[in-house]
Amino acid sequence: MTDTIRLQVARYRPEQENEVTFQEYEVPCPREWVVLDGLNYIKDELDGTLSYRWSCRMGICGSCGMTVNGEPKLTCATFLSDYGPGPIRVEPLRNFPVIRDLVIEMGDFMRKLTRVKPWIIRDTEKPLSDGAYRQTPDELDEYKQYSMCINCMLCYAACPVYGLDPKFIGPAAIALAQRYNLDNRDEGDRDRDAVLSEHEGIWGCTFVGECTQVCPKNVDPAGAIQRYKLNAALDTLKSFLMPWAKQ
Amino acid sequence: MNDDAACTGYHPRWLRTRVSTWWWLQRWPYLKFILRELSSVFVAWFVIFFLLLLHAVGRGETAWLQFLDWAGQPFVITLNVISLLFVVFHTITWFNLAPRAIALHFRGKHVAPFWIAAPNYIAWLIVSVIVVWMLAGNR
Amino acid sequence: MTASHDVILVGGGGAGLRAAIAIAESDPRMSVAVISKVYPMRSHTVSAEGGSAGVIAEDDSLDEHAYDTISGGDWLCDQDAVEAFVREAPQELLRLEHWGCPWSRESDGRIAVRPFGGMKKRRTWFAADKTGFHMLHTLFQTSLKFGSIVRYDEWFVTSLLVDDGRVQGVIAIELMSGRVEAITARAVILCTGGCGRVFPFTTNASIKNGDGMALAYRAGAPLKDMEFVQYHPTGLPFTGILITEAARAEGGWLINRDGYRYLQDYNLGKPEPRPVLRSMELGPRDRLSQAFVKEVEKGRTVATKYGQVVHLDLRHLGAKVIDSRLPFVRELCLKYQNVDPVSELIPVRPVVHYMMGGVHTDIHGATPIAGLYAAGEVACVSINGANRLGSNSLPELLVFGARAGLAAAEYASRQGNPAPTVLALARDERIRLANEMLHRKRGRERIATLRQEMQQTMEDSAGIYRTGATLANAAATLRQLQERCADLALDDQSRTFNTERVAALELSFMLDVAEAIVNSALARQESRGAHQRTDFPDRDDERFLAHTLASRNSDGSCRIEYGPVTITRWPPAERVYGR
Numbered sequence: 001m002t003d004t005i006r007l008q009v010a011r012y013r014p015e016q017e018n019e020v021t022f023q024e025y026e027v028p029c030p031r032e033w034v035v036l037d038g039l040n041y042i043k044d045e046l047d048g049t050l051s052y053r054w055s056c057r058m059g060i061c062g063s064c065g066m067t068v069n070g071e072p073k074l075t076c077a078t079f080l081s082d083y084g085p086g087p088i089r090v091e092p093l094r095n096f097p098v099i100r101d102l103v104i105e106m107g108d109f110m111r112k113l114t115r116v117k118p119w120i121i122r123d124t125e126k127p128l129s130d131g132a133y134r135q136t137p138d139e140l141d142e143y144k145q146y147s148m149c150i151n152c153m154l155c156y157a158a159c160p161v162y163g164l165d166p167k168f169i170g171p172a173a174i175a176l177a178q179r180y181n182l183d184n185r186d187e188g189d190r191d192r193d194a195v196l197s198e199h200e201g202i203w204g205c206t207f208v209g210e211c212t213q214v215c216p217k218n219v220d221p222a223g224a225i226q227r228y229k230l231n232a233a234l235d236t237l238k239s240f241l242m243p244w245a246k247q
Numbered sequence: 248m249n250d251d252a253a254c255t256g257y258h259p260r261w262l263r264t265r266v267s268t269w270w271w272l273q274r275w276p277y278l279k280f281i282l283r284e285l286s287s288v289f290v291a292w293f294v295i296f297f298l299l300l301l302h303a304v305g306r307g308e309t310a311w312l313q314f315l316d317w318a319g320q321p322f323v324i325t326l327n328v329i330s331l332l333f334v335v336f337h338t339i340t341w342f343n344l345a346p347r348a349i350a351l352h353f354r355g356k357h358v359a360p361f362w363i364a365a366p367n368y369i370a371w372l373i374v375s376v377i378v379v380w381m382l383a384g385n386r
Numbered sequence: 387m388t389a390s391h392d393v394i395l396v397g398g399g400g401a402g403l404r405a406a407i408a409i410a411e412s413d414p415r416m417s418v419a420v421i422s423k424v425y426p427m428r429s430h431t432v433s434a435e436g437g438s439a440g441v442i443a444e445d446d447s448l449d450e451h452a453y454d455t456i457s458g459g460d461w462l463c464d465q466d467a468v469e470a471f472v473r474e475a476p477q478e479l480l481r482l483e484h485w486g487c488p489w490s491r492e493s494d495g496r497i498a499v500r501p502f503g504g505m506k507k508r509r510t511w512f513a514a515d516k517t518g519f520h521m522l523h524t525l526f527q528t529s530l531k532f533g534s535i536v537r538y539d540e541w542f543v544t545s546l547l548v549d550d551g552r553v554q555g556v557i558a559i560e561l562m563s564g565r566v567e568a569i570t571a572r573a574v575i576l577c578t579g580g581c582g583r584v585f586p587f588t589t590n591a592s593i594k595n596g597d598g599m600a601l602a603y604r605a606g607a608p609l610k611d612m613e614f615v616q617y618h619p620t621g622l623p624f625t626g627i628l629i630t631e632a633a634r635a636e637g638g639w640l641i642n643r644d645g646y647r648y649l650q651d652y653n654l655g656k657p658e659p660r661p662v663l664r665s666m667e668l669g670p671r672d673r674l675s676q677a678f679v680k681e682v683e684k685g686r687t688v689a690t691k692y693g694q695v696v697h698l699d700l701r702h703l704g705a706k707v708i709d710s711r712l713p714f715v716r717e718l719c720l721k722y723q724n725v726d727p728v729s730e731l732i733p734v735r736p737v738v739h740y741m742m743g744g745v746h747t748d749i750h751g752a753t754p755i756a757g758l759y760a761a762g763e764v765a766c767v768s769i770n771g772a773n774r775l776g777s778n779s780l781p782e783l784l785v786f787g788a789r790a791g792l793a794a795a796e797y798a799s800r801q802g803n804p805a806p807t808v809l810a811l812a813r814d815e816r817i818r819l820a821n822e823m824l825h826r827k828r829g830r831e832r833i834a835t836l837r838q839e840m841q842q843t844m845e846d847s848a849g850i851y852r853t854g855a856t857l858a859n860a861a862a863t864l865r866q867l868q869e870r871c872a873d874l875a876l877d878d879q880s881r882t883f884n885t886e887r888v889a890a891l892e893l894s895f896m897l898d899v900a901e902a903i904v905n906s907a908l909a910r911q912e913s914r915g916a917h918q919r920t921d922f923p924d925r926d927d928e929r930f931l932a933h934t935l936a937s938r939n940s941d942g943s944c945r946i947e948y949g950p951v952t953i954t955r956w957p958p959a960e961r962v963y964g965r
Contacts, residue, residue, distance in 0.1 A: 012262050015259070049878040051883045055592055061591065062427065063424065095266075110539070119528045143488075144488060180486065207347075208280045220347075223348075227347075
């Protein structure tokens with residue numbers, strides 16, 4: 001068991017250079033240390049100029065997504081010792097513009113999230129005096145998985161469609177739309193359908209399935225998208241064969 | 248000091264890396280995906296081959312024998328073997344992915360993906376057995 | 387170029403988003419800015435696990451929730467605030483349910499409630515064991531509905547703009563570009579959370595640096611009850627990751643080296659196989675953490691590479707209960723401790739978790755400075771007194787977030803636009819920041835060194851048990867660290883996403899807050915709730931049934947005064963648990 005491990009970290013300083021360079025650092029690697037601990041060691045002791053995002057260090061805030069040895073990972077949940085003897089290559093998440101070092105620009109996702117209307121939509125609001133909506137544990141299970149998304153965007157980094165066509169709405173946005181569509185308290189599927197049925201909506205997805213593979217919270221966005229595709233296709237067929245039937 | 252100079256203008260240049268044309272060679276899951284998509288081409292080939300076969304049958308015995316000669320050539324056999332492998336790959340990946348698109352409920356509980364994929368495999372097996380029996384029986 | 391809004395929220399967590407929505411719903415014409423140094427869904431509300439208390443059971447009552455809270459707070463709570471809080475909490479939680487929050491349910495579809503520490507009845511609503519996560523995402527996604535809410539994501543507020551005795555906006559750095567802007571408003575609400583990172587071992591995220599507390603302190607607002615720091619009894623050693631109180635509410639046991647449920651030795655009741663409310667493992671957090679320290683002194687804890695620990699035993703709960711009620715706990719233990727709670731003991735120790743103290747506000751969230759409001763962990767109303775009960779802080783965000791939002795909006799509607807002199811202040815601050823950055827090029831002190839020294843000082847002096855001598859030394863050390871902070875070195879002189887610069891600013895905020903904590907602890911010569919003095923081991927209602935108010939003198943030193951506690955219907959009594 002070696003005492004230290006080498007990190008090859010991608011650097012990009014827009015004020016100094018036009019492209020990515022790599023810098024190597026030697027960091028300690030006790031068994032409990034994750035890649036984030038390594039980055040913090042670099043920033044505290046070796047090189048204060050390294051910029052990256054992090055917060056909760058327990059895999060719930062979604063800040064620390066980066067590419068580790070080619071794979072999108074949460075650096076707070078990726079152990080250094082799993083990569084021994086190293087070196088470990090740490091780069092920013094793929095498919096996003098890089099602002100600086102390991103920090104990517106996520107405005108695109110934030111806009112897409114708003115577009116799918118991720119809130120409860122109802123024809124008539126229920127007054128508070130009527131109490132809570134009834135929702136059995138089975139009804140909760142219908143959408144529960146999709147509500148676990150921490151917005152870490154590892155799925156966008158893994159999705160080749162998003163990489164090739166940044167207009168694709170993307171796995172997390174669709175999973176979150178489904179989270180509301182399948183919630184028995186929501187009545188807004190038609191409102192969201194307009195956005196999801198666009199060319200760059202669900203139909204942009206070719207079911208590569210990598211989004212689900214890299215998701216740290218088992219949200220299964222690929223499943224959410226395929227389910228939506230099937231339902232959308234069936235709905236279209238139904239409206240074609242039985243135009244009198246109410247949707 | 249000009250106030251405005253301190254607060255306008257500077258916006259950092261974001262680095263956008265172009266996705267390489269060979270992106271699908273960079274990770275094994277991507278390569279598997281492309282091979283899966285490519286397999287549709289071989290499915291199409293089998294359809295064409297089958298249509299050629301039917302066409303030959305329709306035109307009588309000589310045409311049929313000519314077709315068999317042609318189909319017996321090494322390059323056609325090689326092509327068909329490769330196509331068979333791809334079609335099997337296509338079928339297996341399709342059956343395994345099918346449960347992801349369907350959320351079935353039975354007696355209030357989610358049907359496990361195994362039970363959605365399994366009937367497909369069973370149907371495949373049954374049809375294959377019938378086809379082999381029909382072909383073997385007519386020797 | 388300056389932006390202008392009606393109300394500014396500094397911080398986009400549970401309290402900030404709730405306040406923003408409250409304003410947007412009540413008056414869509416008001417322009418509300420949410421300025422957060424991280425994207426809102428990264429706010430620390432996201433890591434809260436256990437639950438959110440609100441009276442809904444048939445056999446429960448508001449008075450009982452109030453009594454549990456007040457006795458839990460060792461009678462330092464303002465009872466009018468507590469009464470308002472317990473009354474509004476259930477409505478707020480219900481409102482969140484209507485907005486889509488996936489509260490866990492009974493089999494018939496009604497909201498489920500679980501027992502929690504220090505509560506006599508079951509009243510804690512929960513969303514599996516990720517309550518804070520679900521609440522925050524529900525609030526954030528609902529906030530996206532409102533066009534009047536403008537977000538400034540990843541903008542770091544460096545100071546408040548105070549002119550003519552009124553707060554009229556903020557100065558903030560846009561992290562992406564490094565530009566410094568003035569954002570003016572007619573009212574400002576601080577929702578920046580607590581300051582756990584002042585200590586070395588904490589459940590808190592890296593972003594909890596007491597930013598809002600320091601901003602208010604520097605602007606002249608007093609910080610109240612800062613000496614009351616909550617140690618959560620069950621954190622994982624090394625990482626400090628929180629193992630929720632819900633694990634004990636579902637039936638977990640705390641056992642020492644000998645497999646003995648040691649809490650029975652500390653006046654917390656007798657051990658029963660099933661959890662008994664307000665007894666043993668469901669006692670209040672301060673008493674449980676103190677029991678741990680006593681066990682260490684008796685040599686009955688387990689020594690590990692990362693310090694002394696006790697064990698949390700969940701094995702008797704079974705995999706089914708753990709997977710349905712505590713799935714995140716299982717995930718965290720497996721991942722970060724290599725332990726499966728279904729079959730193994732979880733090593734735990736007390737870890738800094740929450741600040742009962744904060745910016746002094748009234749029950750509407752207003753601070754003594756006109757135009758400045760505060761809500762959430764950053765504020766001290768006070769409903770938590772000397773010790774907070776678990777599952778009271780999440781509804782606190784909602785109740786006081788809404789109150790502060792509406793109060794600030796009402797205030798703002800009566801104000802004129804910020805005066806042009808405010809822009810002069812903004813210019814001065816911009817110059818000061820630029821000079822400071824330049825100065826730091828030749829600095830000699832490392833940020834990490836000073837931060838670690840501060841944290842070690844706090845650990846040694848302001849831990850679970852404190853003495854006057856150590857506190858006095860700590861106060862002197864912190865003064866020195868403040869001076870050394872002026873000589874900080876910044877390796878990173880760039881403008882784009884300069885996180886080192888942010889770390890330096892956060893360190894200076896933390897030093898201010900640390901000084902307030904230590905000086906407040908030194909002045910309070912009694913033991914109450916989470917503040918335990920070995921040199922003054924008893925509660926002293928005669929002298930200290932009062933709120934500590936720490937204010938900043940013009941020379942930077944800390945001045946301590948006292949303010950009254952509002953007692954309405956519950957006269958101070960003995961805190962009793964387990965009987």
